[in-house]
Amino acid sequence: MSRQLDKQKEKIKTNRRVVDKRNKSLKKISITSTVLFIVVILAFNIIFDQLLGDKLKWDWTTGDQYSIGDVSKQILSEMDKEVEIVGLFNENTTQQYQRIMPMLEMYANQSAGKIKVRYVDPDRFPNIMKDVDPTGNLKPEANEFVVMCSDTSKAKRVGYYDIFDIGYDASYNTVLNGVTAEQSFTGAINYVVSETTPVVYFTTGHGEADFQSEFTIIASLLQNNNFEVKTLDLFGLNAIPEDCSVMIMLAPEQDISEDTSRVIATYLQRGGSLMFIADYSPRSFPEMNKLLVDYNIEIGDTRLREGDTDHRYQDDPYIIRAIAPVSTVTEKEVDGFTLADNARGMNILANVKDWIRVEPVLTTSDQGFAETAGDPEQSSEAGRKQIVLLSENSGYINQADTKQSAKVMLVGSTSLFSDKILSTYGSQLYNVGLFYYSVQFLSNTSEEASLYIPPKEPVSYTVSKGSASTNVFVAVLVTLIIPGLLLLTALVVYRKRKHL
Known part of the structure; x- marks a missing residue:
């Protein structure tokens, strides 16, 4: 009898060892598969971003606030002079223009190589101010853009308040009234390439x-x-x-x-x-x-x-x-x-x-x-x-x-x-x-030479203030009518279940 028990115990131990080996193998396979999957995903994302990242970026803002429209594309397609857009700041540390920089890439891509964009930190390279303003008439400042054309020797400043229309609400807090980036940059490009203005x-x-x-x-x-x-x-x-x-x-x-x-x-x-x-x-x-x-x-x-x-x-x-x-x-x-x-x-x-x-x-x-x-x-x-x-x-x-x-x-x-x-x-x-x-x-200006680009209005999520009668109705509905209906429903359900 005791021998049979010993055999059964030995058999159970053997089965446990087999199960443990299988579990360990499954764990190793799971961990290895997970690591390989993560490595493949990371590698795919890096390679995909390097090859197609810029082409697969979309502007999801309402009204395409940080994209260029048909008017700008038409002007860019007809350009016959080279234009340079210089951002006078460090592109890696400046936050206020993070949404504008992809737009400038669109300008460069749509211009068939006529527009070049670069960023220079004037704190590190102070001579850039003389490069973009050799005559001293433009007087650009740090954290601004300069749009310039060497063929016409014309240049124009584009600052923060040219890109964003900032206003004040009733409490004198600053609010964004509109995004005028496309209007400003296309206008500056049109200005510097035009022989006459x-x-x-x-x-x-x-x-x-x-x-x-x-x-x-x-x-x-x-x-x-x-x-x-x-x-x-x-x-x-x-x-x-x-x-x-x-x-x-x-x-x-x-x-x-x-x-x-x-x-x-x-x-x-x-x-x-x-x-x-x-x-x-x-x-x-x-x-x-x-x-x-x-x-x-x-x-x-x-x-x-x-x-x-x-x-x-x-x-x-x-x-x-x-x-x-x-x-x-x-x-x-x-x-x-x-x-x-x-x-x-x-x-x-x-x-x-x-x-x-x-x-x-x-x-x-x-x-x-x-x-x-x-x-x-x-x-x-x-x-x-x-x-x-x-x-x-x-x-x-x-x-x-x-x-x-x-x-x-x-x-x-x-x-x-x-x-x-x-x-x-x-x-x-x-x-x-x-x-x-x-x-x-x-001004006898043809439509082709001067096309209107309206500013883009930001989406407002402000909840408008209701009338006094509406406020009273909502208060009565929330504090009296809805709780009363819930209480009445509870009483009806209670009475039905009481005698079950």
């Missing part, structure tokens, strides 16, 4: 608004789209500079003098362009209107009121959701997506000539009213009123080697292009496009 002058001397403080968005828009922006004091001026493509009088508080009128008239007759912007106020502009007779238009003294509630903003009759009809400036009608506050009426005269063409660019609805001297009791009959007019006089062509027609645009609302409106609504409205396409036409 249209110049837009904002006038001073008549109490004009300061575009550098209240209209910075349109100024940046021009600068980022191959326009140069300058100021021009009209007081005592004998002639408008020859490089002036467009002259903008922005909300002047005083009328021009006879001498200034002659200077402006001479400039226009040589193929110049004028944009006059003034919202409603008690002041009038008789001397300017004398000049405008040759263009069959007039600056009115009326305030416009919108009678159609569908074309009012927040039911305010003086904040008009204006209509941009099909015109030289607007290809397709834009109805109700252009805000104009405190609008002044602009008039078409009866001085009809074959060589003068006048067209409305922005109007009220058919229920618009013109209030004489801003008095609602002295209103015109309902009808479509003009907020923006464009006049083109071709009668001066071939006189004194004039090859372009004279162009004048009257804009009856300064709010159309103000930072207050544009920073709040951005590209949701047509206001920005209206300004840009108007300047593009006035």
Whole structure:
């Protein structure tokens, strides 16, 4: 009996040894397989990233905020000069441009070798500042970019605030309003490769608004789209500079003098362009209107009121959701997506000539009213009123080697292009496009030479504050109704199960 027990014990031990050997073998195989699998995955990732990594990177941000669009690709494909983009910082340590650097790689890849990108730390290589700014006029700083073209000897700075549109909320905390990287870099590239750059002058001397403080968005828009922006004091001026493509009088508080009128008239007759912007106020502009007779238009003294509630903003009759009809400036009608506050009426005269063409660019609805001297009791009959007019006089062509027609645009609302409106609504409205396409036409710039690239708006995850009634309803629902329903359900279930 004892022998049988010993044999059974020995058999069990033998089986255990066999099982232990199998377990150890399985463990070794598992560990080895796991290690080999990890090594293969790592090797595959490294090799795959080296070979195809750059080609398989995607911009997952909404609106492709850090990618380049069709307009930029078209400009890059037509480049015939070499451009260098120099980042004045250490690319391995600088965090603020980490999302921008892949975009610059896209520029290089799309340019067929015409664009080169490099990064130089000015702390380690201080001579780089002289290399990118040999004349000393550009004055770049560390943590900026310099876009330069040796063929034209032109260069342009692109800084942090050119790439990111930073604003402030109600609590004065900084917020990202938009990403203007593509706009800035493509504009800089277009600027440095162009032999000539249209110049837009904002006038001073008549109490004009300061575009550098209240209209910075349109100024940046021009600068980022191959326009140069300058100021021009009209007081005592004998002639408008020859490089002036467009002259903008922005909300002047005083009328021009006879001498200034002659200077402006001479400039226009040589193929110049004028944009006059003034919202409603008690002041009038008789001397300017004398000049405008040759263009069959007039600056009115009326305030416009919108009678159609569908074309009012927040039911305010003086904040008009204006209509941009099909015109030289607007290809397709834009109805109700252009805000104009405190609008002044602009008039078409009866001085009809074959060589003068006048067209409305922005109007009220058919229920618009013109209030004489801003008095609602002295209103015109309902009808479509003009907020923006464009006049083109071709009668001066071939006189004194004039090859372009004279162009004048009257804009009856300064709010159309103000930072207050544009920073709040951005590209949701047509206001920005209206300004840009108007300047593009006035400057005789072809669409191919100056293409508009809108800024890209970041996604907002802000939860808007609800109304008082909504807040009360939600509070009652969460604290009373839902708990009450749960309690009632529990009681019903309890009573059914009580007698089981």
